[in-house]
Amino acid sequence: MTDVANAIVLLLNFVIVPGVAYGSQLALGALGVTLIFGILRFANFAHGDVMAFGTMVVLLTTWWFQGMGVGIAPLPTALIALPFGIVGAAAFNLAADRVVFRFYRRRKSPPVILLIASVGVMFALQGIVRFIIGPDDRRLADGARFIIKASEFKAATGLKEGLAIKLSQGLTLAVAAIAVAALFWFLHRTRAGKAMRAYSDNEDLALLSGVSPDRVVFYAWLIAATLAAVAGTMYGIDKSYKPFTYFQLLLPIFASAILGGIGHPIGAVAGGFIVALSETAVTYAYKKFLRYLVPESWEPSGLMQLLSTDYKLAISFVILVVVLLVRPTGIFRGRVLS
Amino acid sequence: MRTKLSRPVLWTPRLRTPLLFVGMAALLIAVGVGQSWVVSLSILNLCLISAIMALGLNMQWGYAGLLNVGVMGFAALGGLAGVLISQSPVADAWSAGGAGLGIALAVVVAAALLIVLLRRFVRRKPLRTAGTAVVLVAGFFIARIFFDPAVDEIERIDSATTGYLGGAGLPIILSWIVGGLLAAGAAWLIGKVALGLRSDYFAIATLGIAEIVITVIKNEDWLSRGVKNVTGLDRPVPYEIDLQQSSWFLDLVHWLGADPITGSSIFVKLCYAVLFALVLIAIVWLAERALNSPWGRMMRAIRDNEDAAAAMGKDVTRRHMQIFVLGAAVTGIAGAMLTTLDGQFTPGSYQPLRFTFLVWVMVIVGGSGNNWGAVFGGFLVWFVWVEAEPAGFWLMDAITAGLPEDKPLRAHLLDSAAYMRLIVMGLILLLVMRFSPRGIIPERRGR
Numbered sequence: 001m002t003d004v005a006n007a008i009v010l011l012l013n014f015v016i017v018p019g020v021a022y023g024s025q026l027a028l029g030a031l032g033v034t035l036i037f038g039i040l041r042f043a044n045f046a047h048g049d050v051m052a053f054g055t056m057v058v059l060l061t062t063w064w065f066q067g068m069g070v071g072i073a074p075l076p077t078a079l080i081a082l083p084f085g086i087v088g089a090a091a092f093n094l095a096a097d098r099v100v101f102r103f104y105r106r107r108k109s110p111p112v113i114l115l116i117a118s119v120g121v122m123f124a125l126q127g128i129v130r131f132i133i134g135p136d137d138r139r140l141a142d143g144a145r146f147i148i149k150a151s152e153f154k155a156a157t158g159l160k161e162g163l164a165i166k167l168s169q170g171l172t173l174a175v176a177a178i179a180v181a182a183l184f185w186f187l188h189r190t191r192a193g194k195a196m197r198a199y200s201d202n203e204d205l206a207l208l209s210g211v212s213p214d215r216v217v218f219y220a221w222l223i224a225a226t227l228a229a230v231a232g233t234m235y236g237i238d239k240s241y242k243p244f245t246y247f248q249l250l251l252p253i254f255a256s257a258i259l260g261g262i263g264h265p266i267g268a269v270a271g272g273f274i275v276a277l278s279e280t281a282v283t284y285a286y287k288k289f290l291r292y293l294v295p296e297s298w299e300p301s302g303l304m305q306l307l308s309t310d311y312k313l314a315i316s317f318v319i320l321v322v323v324l325l326v327r328p329t330g331i332f333r334g335r336v337l338s
Numbered sequence: 339m340r341t342k343l344s345r346p347v348l349w350t351p352r353l354r355t356p357l358l359f360v361g362m363a364a365l366l367i368a369v370g371v372g373q374s375w376v377v378s379l380s381i382l383n384l385c386l387i388s389a390i391m392a393l394g395l396n397m398q399w400g401y402a403g404l405l406n407v408g409v410m411g412f413a414a415l416g417g418l419a420g421v422l423i424s425q426s427p428v429a430d431a432w433s434a435g436g437a438g439l440g441i442a443l444a445v446v447v448a449a450a451l452l453i454v455l456l457r458r459f460v461r462r463k464p465l466r467t468a469g470t471a472v473v474l475v476a477g478f479f480i481a482r483i484f485f486d487p488a489v490d491e492i493e494r495i496d497s498a499t500t501g502y503l504g505g506a507g508l509p510i511i512l513s514w515i516v517g518g519l520l521a522a523g524a525a526w527l528i529g530k531v532a533l534g535l536r537s538d539y540f541a542i543a544t545l546g547i548a549e550i551v552i553t554v555i556k557n558e559d560w561l562s563r564g565v566k567n568v569t570g571l572d573r574p575v576p577y578e579i580d581l582q583q584s585s586w587f588l589d590l591v592h593w594l595g596a597d598p599i600t601g602s603s604i605f606v607k608l609c610y611a612v613l614f615a616l617v618l619i620a621i622v623w624l625a626e627r628a629l630n631s632p633w634g635r636m637m638r639a640i641r642d643n644e645d646a647a648a649a650m651g652k653d654v655t656r657r658h659m660q661i662f663v664l665g666a667a668v669t670g671i672a673g674a675m676l677t678t679l680d681g682q683f684t685p686g687s688y689q690p691l692r693f694t695f696l697v698w699v700m701v702i703v704g705g706s707g708n709n710w711g712a713v714f715g716g717f718l719v720w721f722v723w724v725e726a727e728p729a730g731f732w733l734m735d736a737i738t739a740g741l742p743e744d745k746p747l748r749a750h751l752l753d754s755a756a757y758m759r760l761i762v763m764g765l766i767l768l769l770v771m772r773f774s775p776r777g778i779i780p781e782r783r784g785r
Binding site for chain 2: 122
């Protein structure tokens with residue numbers, strides 16, 4: 001019996017816990033992409049870099065707070081700097097809309113043009129972020145490291161395998177839950193949220209009912225920026241802050257959004273968790289896990305790893321392709337906010 | 339004779355294209371005189387390669403409206419051909435792991451065939467899906483049984499210098515053709531999967547496939563040593579050191595009154611430039627012929643209105659596949675040429691910004707749908723990409739000249755000047771899209 005418990009703890013520690021934390025980060029990112037798609041109907045290639053920009057503001061503010069000796073130990077200082085990051089990202093998104101996207105929107109350009117314009121914004125934004133903070137890897141986390149330490153867990157349960165939950169992982173899940181709950185409350189309970197859903201569902205009908213398109217677009221950019229800053233900061237606290245990684249996150253984020261059904265918020269959240277958990281599950285070496293479960297003579301000789309960890313990125317993509325082929329609308333039949 | 343006075347007389351559409359290219363040449367000459375001829379020729383060589391890459395993307399996006407965001411993958415496959423063709427084969431590696439790899443490959447091919455047959459002959463859908471899944475999973479594990487030990491054996495052989503299968507030991511110039519074929523083959527496979535998708539999904543799909551191609555090349559060390567790189571590739575042109583010792587070259591340099599070391603470097607770069615220019619001219623010629631033929635008109639018709647073209651009996655999916663493969667082949671050729679120029683294959687250097695999005699900027703800025711526009715875009719954007727760094731540095735230096743030398747702000751701004759190029763690229767793309775949406779040399783309409 002303890003063998004089974006050991007195996008489960010092993011899986012929890014190396015697959016489920018990191019997967020769930022990463023999944024919440026992807027879910028937040030995918031929500032932003034899906035929201036912009038639902039309202040403005042284009043895939044925003046600059047979203048990953050908006051995450052990097054917001055997180056950069058958080059990092060700078062964190063340094064400022066740390067310099068003044070302000071902190072909320074044991075929680076990371078970045079958490080109180082987060083509002084500044086949100087304001088920064090929102091300011092950027094709104095400025096980008098005013099300077100770039102509004103023009104094409106008013107001319108009713110095809111979505112492809114907006115997509116290419118977002119590539120231009122992405123270029124400029126990558127330059128701006130690197131110009132201000134440089135391309136290096138930086139640490140965003142401070143304060144306590146663990147909620148549960150592996151050694152404490154072993155002592156408490158008497159199992160051979162330990163379960164460690166990092167503070168950043170717990171925090172990510174909590175913050176993501178709050179953000180998602182707030183978003184759904186906004187979309188379903190407020191006037192502006194309902195207007196957004198109506199606009200996403202049927203633009204003409206919403207306009208006819210007196211929904212202001214500028215207002216809806218304003219909220220979409222604002223919320224996307226908020227989610228981007230939160231996602232970026234959580235990822236930064238959990239791992240580290242490096243502008244290029246945020247650009248690379250774009251692919252799993254797109255995969256999550258499409259998997260769930262693009263334009264569909266619940267789908268984006270589900271997609272984020274599915275992509276993240278499959279990434280960790282497929283690249284985990286199951287040798288030790290199986291050793292607990294099978295008789296000694298059956299013990300596998302190899303690592304029992306489906307794919308090496310280097311292929312993480314490929315997995316999110318394979319999922320994406322399979323979904324696009326088998327069920328192009330995604331799990332939740334996307335295309336509209338609902 | 340009535341001409342508008344507001345516009346210079348020379349600036350007619352007929353003369354604009356040649357004038358722009360003359361301007362581009364003037365820029366390169368200015369760099370030659372102002373900085374150095376070696377720098378100028380290095381820029382020129384990469385301009386030529388960039389122009390070919392831009393032509394490839396222009397076929398896909400400009401002629402046919404395919405939103406291919408996976409240029410990097412095709413360029414890398416072309417580059418891979420440089421290794422596979424020119425490096426000499428590693429006999430020990432072949433004897434150690436060749437058989438295992440062969441069996442694994444056979445298993446994969448057999449599984450693929452089985453899936454094709456299954457999908458063709460089994461009518462019931464649940465059965466078909468389940469069968470495909472079973473064959474896929476079984477094929478993966480059976481292939482791994484032979485693949486893993488073979489790879490271990492190959493990578494163990496003299497891993498500091500080889501540890502891979504090596505290539506065919508042929509002249510590297512052949513890799514330009516093979517690189518094109520390799521990229522075309524990959525494009526065919528990708529097209530089978532992705533071409534039916536809506537344009538934005540197609541973009542995301544190709545973005546992902548390009549990342550996967552790079553990941554595979556980075557991690558499959560038995561193929562091309564992965565991130566350990568393959569250096570010292572074969573060269574289609576003489577080595578500087580040999581030139582410096584050959585009497586005819588020394589005579590030539592002496593006659594020109596130049597320094598032998600700089601002279602040899604310039605000579606080598608000129609040789610490359612001539613080779614690249616020949617390829618570029620050939621491709622432009624073919625592309626212009628194609629674009630002005632009934633085939634080109636059909637492509638534009640499909641791009642502008644798929645439904646109408648389909649109603650006229652054009653097979654839209656097949657034509658899309660055709661142009662996707664052709665464009666990828668051209669990109670692959672450029673990729674192989676780039677590896678040839680570098681003399682090494684470094685998978686780590688393939689980044690989407692440089693190899694996909696920059697090529698996009700070239701096509702959009704130059705003028706999508708116009709071959710000369712794509713070529714000009716390739717030249718101009720590469721030139722700006724390279725020269726933005728010294729220009730940014732100079733600008734920062736000028737702005738911060740009032741600050742004392744040791745002020746941290748000044749040091750930071752000077753350090754960051756390199757990133758000016760990203761901002762400049764973004765601005766150029768956005769400005770052209772806004773104020774000249776058809777590019778600098780727009781597509782000619784009404785032919």
